[in-house]
Structures are given as C-alpha cells and as structure tokens.
Amino acid sequence: MTMTVRSVTYDLLRQLGLTTFFGNPGSTEETFLKDFPADFTYHLALQEASAIAMADGYAQATGKPALVNVHTAAGLGNAMGNLITAALNKTPLIVTAGQQTREMLLMEPWLTNVEATRLPQPWVKWSYEPSRAEDVPGAFMRACATAMQAPCGPVFLSLPLDDWDKPMQAPAVVRTVSHRIAPDPARLMEFAEILSAARSPALIFGAAIDRGNGWDVAVALAEKMGATVYAAPASERAPFPETHPLYAGGLPFAKGPLSARLKGHDVAIVIGAPVFRYYPWVPGEYLPEGLHLLHISDDPAETARAPVGDSLVGDAVLATQALLHLVHTPEAPATVSAVTPAPHHLAPQPAHPPHQDASGLPTAADVFAALADVRPEHAVLVEESPSNLADLHRAWPITEPATFFTFASGGLGWNLPASVGIALGERDTGRHRPVLMVVGDGSFQYSVQALWSAAQNNLPIVFIVMRNGQYGILKSFARLEETPGVPGLDIPDIDIVSLARGYGCAAERITNLDTLKAQVKAGFSGAGPVVLEVPIAPTIPPLI
Structure with missing residues (x-):
C-alpha cells in the first residue's frame, strides 16, 4: 500500500496515543479528515472556541495532549479567546487549521489564512506551516514535543489542503522528550x-x-x-x-x-x-x-x-x-498550629456578608449551601460565575486533587465547554467522577452551543446557571472604579431553559432549594446532561 502524507500522519498519531480529536471542520480541513479512521474519535463542537475549551478540559483531565481541528482564517479567529486561556492554563494542545491549496496561495484566494503562523501568536509556543507536504508528519512530531515540554502549552500547525495525498517514502520518526525541568x-x-x-x-x-x-x-x-x-x-x-x-x-x-x-x-x-x-x-x-x-x-x-x-x-x-x-528544622519537631483561614478559601475576593434579600429569591450563598448538602464523593467542580465566586468557595472547599478547574485568563466562555471535555476525560480514563458546572447567566451565553456536545455524548454533567439578570462582576468593578451609569450591564429576558432544551439537554427553572437538591442528586446518576436555572438575588459582591 502506497504511503501518503495522510496515512503516515495518522500512523504517527496512533503511536503517540493521540487518537481523540476535537473540532469544527471546514472545507480546508476535509482533505485531512477524509476516510477518518475507525480507531480515532472526533468530538464535534458547534463553534471553534468551544472546540478549543473542550480539548483543554480533556487534556487536563487525562494528562495527555489533545488535538484540535479548526477552520482556516475566521475559524482560528473564533478560537482565539479560548486559545489565550489554554496558553495561560499551560495546557498541551496541538491546534491545526487547514490552509488553501498551495497553488493558489500566492493570490490569497477566499478563505486563505493570510500569514497563518502569525495569527495565533503570541498565544502558542510554536506556529508553523510546513514548507513541503513531506514535512507534515515531522511537524506533528515536533508539535507534540513542543506542547509537552515545560512549560506545557498550545502549538499551531497550518496545513495546506492539497498536501494529504502526496506520496511519502518512509514512516515518520517517533521520538520521546522529557516533560519536566529539574531545578538547579x-x-x-x-x-x-x-x-x-x-x-x-x-x-x-x-x-x-x-x-x-x-x-x-x-x-x-x-x-x-x-x-x-x-x-x-x-x-x-x-x-x-x-x-x-x-x-x-x-x-x-x-x-x-x-x-x-x-x-x-x-x-x-x-x-x-x-x-x-x-x-x-x-x-x-x-x-x-x-x-x-x-x-x-x-x-x-x-x-x-x-x-x-x-x-x-x-x-x-x-x-x-x-x-x-x-530544609532544616529545629531538633524538636515543628509545632503545627492552626492559622486563621479566609472564609472564602481559594477565591481572591471576600464573600458577601450574609444577608436576607428583599426580593424573596435565594442568595448565591443559599444556593451553594444547598449544593454542598448533596455533594457526592470525589465530585469535580468547574466554575465560571465571577460575581459569586467567594460564596461558592466558602460552601464548597476543595479537598481532593484535580477536582477544581477554572480559567487562568479570566476570559468568559471557557468553562462550560471545558466541563464537557473534563467529563469526556472522566469517561475515557474510567474514573467516572461526577462533574458539577456552576456558571453565571452572562457567562452561559458565550459558549452555550457546547451543551449540544454534552447531550450528543450523553454526559451526566449537572449545569447550575445562576440567574441574576446582570453582569454582576462588572457592577462590582463599576463601584470600585467609580463609573456610574455604564450601559449594558443588565441582561433580562433570556429563556435559559428553552435554550438548553433546544440543544438536547433536560432543563428546569428551580426556585425551591429542596427541589434543587433533589434534581442535582438525580442529575449525577442520570444518563445525560441536566441544566438547572436558579434565579438568585441580584447582589453586587465586593472586589476587595
């Protein structure tokens, strides 16, 4: 059988154990994905930003690099926000985008990734478009080595669509590299x-x-x-x-x-x-x-x-x-005396003082206390609810390794699809730890299409959408920065339950905390994702 760039590349990926793809393919990627091998898995995301975040969550959950396939030019542009987060998370990702046919590149036809290697910078460790078709497999090997060497991080390959059927004379060289740096x-x-x-x-x-x-x-x-x-x-x-x-x-x-x-x-x-x-x-x-x-x-x-x-x-x-x-210690063993812990644990800002809200709605603290009551063993928490962060950590201290994930960048839209990747990683590693994703109603809109991927994969994730009808964290900044009258900080009239059901998830709006606890317990043992919208009092938390 004649070896081609495609066949040699897929054989290399097999040997590296990289058989799981995340992506949103376009016309320039289809030649790479032609006759997709049966021993590989392709997880479709409905938007490139979600593909990046799903792969990031999966790589963190499995401890291995992940492959991401996005469309050229605009598709890579869509992915950039979560690529920034992956870089700051120090997650090893191999991000690929198709490129137009080499014969047309000189005249920059439609959907050309102009200066392709510059677009993802500075948020990748290495960015490359092979000079020859024959260099594609070697570029994947270098990409994997670069992504995994310290500090880990994403890399990018731009791959012309007419390279894949070109003949190869030999298989790719498989190498191993060290992943850690010993201190001086x-x-x-x-x-x-x-x-x-x-x-x-x-x-x-x-x-x-x-x-x-x-x-x-x-x-x-x-x-x-x-x-x-x-x-x-x-x-x-x-x-x-x-x-x-x-x-x-x-x-x-x-x-x-x-x-x-x-x-x-x-x-x-x-x-x-x-x-x-x-x-x-x-x-x-x-x-x-x-x-x-x-x-x-x-x-x-x-x-x-x-x-x-x-x-x-x-x-x-x-x-x-x-x-x-x-480290030397005195001859007598050190006395371990308790320190005064911050009540908000990992959160960098303090929690809102306990209070009763005149609206009659539960506060964020009330909701998180209820969730803590039904917290299952070894549960994984993923959060993107900036205005409620301190209340969440006060109720849900992290007591086991690798059970808390959030974004290092602060860029909204990473955590929801990342939770899908984390749940896939839990399934593929056989750990099957329950995944709870807490997200604000504003953050929820950034990557809502990732719910479809959760539903298609029958992942038993419980999504808690904290519905306060505002960008609460921005109102906190407005107070700190003394900027009253900023427009666009309220987000009324969004039907979160209908959105979730439209993507194939079970969904319900819940105002009773006992009902919430029952539905969360049922969700963890269910056969697919559950989205629970929880209206809460629209408080403005302190930043300092």
Missing part, C-alpha cells in the same frame, strides 16, 4: 537555607502543584516547616487541601491587599505560579517591609517578568520534593 541544585540549596532560617515562613502554591500531582509533597513540606500556606491569587486549579489547618486561603488579586495579607511573614516562597496575578489595580507596595520573596516556576518567562523576588527555574513538584529534604 546549588540555587535550590540557597533557597532551602533561607527557608530554614525563616521565623515566620509562608508557602504560596500555584496551579502547577495540582497539574503535577503534588498535593502530598506540598502538604509534607508545609507540615515540616509549620508554614502558613496560601494559594496564589486567582489559581485555576487548587494546589492544597482547603480544610488543612495550615491553609490560609487564596491571596487577594490586587497589589495593596496582597501585600497587606503577607504582613508578618519574613520569608515567602511562590511555587508554581506567577508573581503575581493582579486585577484590579489597587496601589500599594509589592511586598510588606521585611519580607524576602522566593519564586520557583518551570516557565522562564514567568521568572523573568516577576517584579520582585529571587527566582529559580524548575518543575514545581520536583522543587518541592527537593526542598522537603533540604
């Missing part, structure tokens, strides 16, 4: 000595601890040092058990409040996160007086741009393991 031993010893001499140390863990399966070693280091533990601001994954007595919660998302929160510590080390994520702008010093900051990340760009602190490039979990052995 001498530099690590310096950090260990500084931490050993600290009187009041703080450990600030980031999402890389969870991505690297590092909860156990993070806990061991904290307990050995007797250190207060914080989550880095706006962590997209939970790095530490939130019921642990040393856990103090997520750091604030703004410069001045973050500095104030660290007051009293003489040494702090950030492991597996940037220094720091800030938004909104609140003036203040980067650090309180007398605090020595250390920083470990596998991303040289993160360590380079940190405005303060002494940095070390290395894998977050490998570095934490090494510090566990290198």
Whole structure:
C-alpha cells in the first residue's frame, strides 16, 4: 500500500496515543479528515472556541495532549479567546487549521489564512506551516514535543489542503522528550537555607502543584516547616487541601491587599505560579517591609517578568520534593498550629456578608449551601460565575486533587465547554467522577452551543446557571472604579431553559432549594446532561 502524507500522519498519531480529536471542520480541513479512521474519535463542537475549551478540559483531565481541528482564517479567529486561556492554563494542545491549496496561495484566494503562523501568536509556543507536504508528519512530531515540554502549552500547525495525498517514502520518526525541568541544585540549596532560617515562613502554591500531582509533597513540606500556606491569587486549579489547618486561603488579586495579607511573614516562597496575578489595580507596595520573596516556576518567562523576588527555574513538584529534604528544622519537631483561614478559601475576593434579600429569591450563598448538602464523593467542580465566586468557595472547599478547574485568563466562555471535555476525560480514563458546572447567566451565553456536545455524548454533567439578570462582576468593578451609569450591564429576558432544551439537554427553572437538591442528586446518576436555572438575588459582591 502506497504511503501518503495522510496515512503516515495518522500512523504517527496512533503511536503517540493521540487518537481523540476535537473540532469544527471546514472545507480546508476535509482533505485531512477524509476516510477518518475507525480507531480515532472526533468530538464535534458547534463553534471553534468551544472546540478549543473542550480539548483543554480533556487534556487536563487525562494528562495527555489533545488535538484540535479548526477552520482556516475566521475559524482560528473564533478560537482565539479560548486559545489565550489554554496558553495561560499551560495546557498541551496541538491546534491545526487547514490552509488553501498551495497553488493558489500566492493570490490569497477566499478563505486563505493570510500569514497563518502569525495569527495565533503570541498565544502558542510554536506556529508553523510546513514548507513541503513531506514535512507534515515531522511537524506533528515536533508539535507534540513542543506542547509537552515545560512549560506545557498550545502549538499551531497550518496545513495546506492539497498536501494529504502526496506520496511519502518512509514512516515518520517517533521520538520521546522529557516533560519536566529539574531545578538547579546549588540555587535550590540557597533557597532551602533561607527557608530554614525563616521565623515566620509562608508557602504560596500555584496551579502547577495540582497539574503535577503534588498535593502530598506540598502538604509534607508545609507540615515540616509549620508554614502558613496560601494559594496564589486567582489559581485555576487548587494546589492544597482547603480544610488543612495550615491553609490560609487564596491571596487577594490586587497589589495593596496582597501585600497587606503577607504582613508578618519574613520569608515567602511562590511555587508554581506567577508573581503575581493582579486585577484590579489597587496601589500599594509589592511586598510588606521585611519580607524576602522566593519564586520557583518551570516557565522562564514567568521568572523573568516577576517584579520582585529571587527566582529559580524548575518543575514545581520536583522543587518541592527537593526542598522537603533540604530544609532544616529545629531538633524538636515543628509545632503545627492552626492559622486563621479566609472564609472564602481559594477565591481572591471576600464573600458577601450574609444577608436576607428583599426580593424573596435565594442568595448565591443559599444556593451553594444547598449544593454542598448533596455533594457526592470525589465530585469535580468547574466554575465560571465571577460575581459569586467567594460564596461558592466558602460552601464548597476543595479537598481532593484535580477536582477544581477554572480559567487562568479570566476570559468568559471557557468553562462550560471545558466541563464537557473534563467529563469526556472522566469517561475515557474510567474514573467516572461526577462533574458539577456552576456558571453565571452572562457567562452561559458565550459558549452555550457546547451543551449540544454534552447531550450528543450523553454526559451526566449537572449545569447550575445562576440567574441574576446582570453582569454582576462588572457592577462590582463599576463601584470600585467609580463609573456610574455604564450601559449594558443588565441582561433580562433570556429563556435559559428553552435554550438548553433546544440543544438536547433536560432543563428546569428551580426556585425551591429542596427541589434543587433533589434534581442535582438525580442529575449525577442520570444518563445525560441536566441544566438547572436558579434565579438568585441580584447582589453586587465586593472586589476587595
């Protein structure tokens, strides 16, 4: 049988274990997908942004890179918002888009991806259009290696549609690469000595601890040092058990409040996160007086741009393991004393004070308390409800690794389709953990078409849509920024139940919390997705 670019590429993908595609194909992709192999799976998303986010969730759930196939030019443009999130999530994705026939590229015909390699930048680690058809399989091998090497992230291939039937003389070369960066031993010893001499140390863990399966070693280091533990601001994954007595919660998302929160510590080390994520702008010093900051990340760009602190490039979990052995403790074991935790746990902003609302509707806190009452074992929480984030985390502390996912970018529209990818990953890995997705009614509109993919795959996801009829988080910013009279912050008259049913989901509007609990329990054991619209009091939460 004659080898072609297509056959050699699919054989390579088989050997790499990359047989699951996510995508929304167009005319320039059909030649690649021709006679799609029976041992491959293609998950259709109804819009490219959803395809990217579904693949991102799947890759995070399975721990393997994922393939995304989008249409040329405008299709890649549609995908860009969630491609930004995938880059900041540090998720290994291989994103492909078709390109027009090579013979027509010079005159830039309709649907040409003009300067194709520039369009997805700077949000991909590598962007390439092969110079020859014969280079396509090798480009996939390099793309996989690049996506998986630290720091992980998405890559992009632009693939002309007339390449696939060209003959190949030999199969593709399959290579393996290392996925982790060991920290410099001498530099690590310096950090260990500084931490050993600290009187009041703080450990600030980031999402890389969870991505690297590092909860156990993070806990061991904290307990050995007797250190207060914080989550880095706006962590997209939970790095530490939130019921642990040393856990103090997520750091604030703004410069001045973050500095104030660290007051009293003489040494702090950030492991597996940037220094720091800030938004909104609140003036203040980067650090309180007398605090020595250390920083470990596998991303040289993160360590380079940190405005303060002494940095070390290395894998977050490998570095934490090494510090566990290198840090000296007094001859008497450290006394592990409880710290005062933030009641809102991982959330970077405080929760709304408990109150009764005059509207008669339940508050967000009431709804989340009800959900916590029926929380199943090992449940995975995916959230995109910015104005209710603190109330959610107060009611639902994260106590197991890899059970919380959100977006590192803050760009709406990632979490709903990502929850579909996560649920597919739960199915394909055989874990079958229940998935709860909490989303605001504004966020829900960005990628609503992903419900169809959930329904088509019969995924037992429970979607909770918090219906307050407004962009509540933007009203919070309006207060902070002193900008009254901003238009477009209310979103009345959307029938969420009808939208969900139109995409094939069971759906109901629920105002009674006991009914909500019953429907959530039924949804977790059901045969497909359930969308529950829950009207809540339209409060405006604090940001600081």
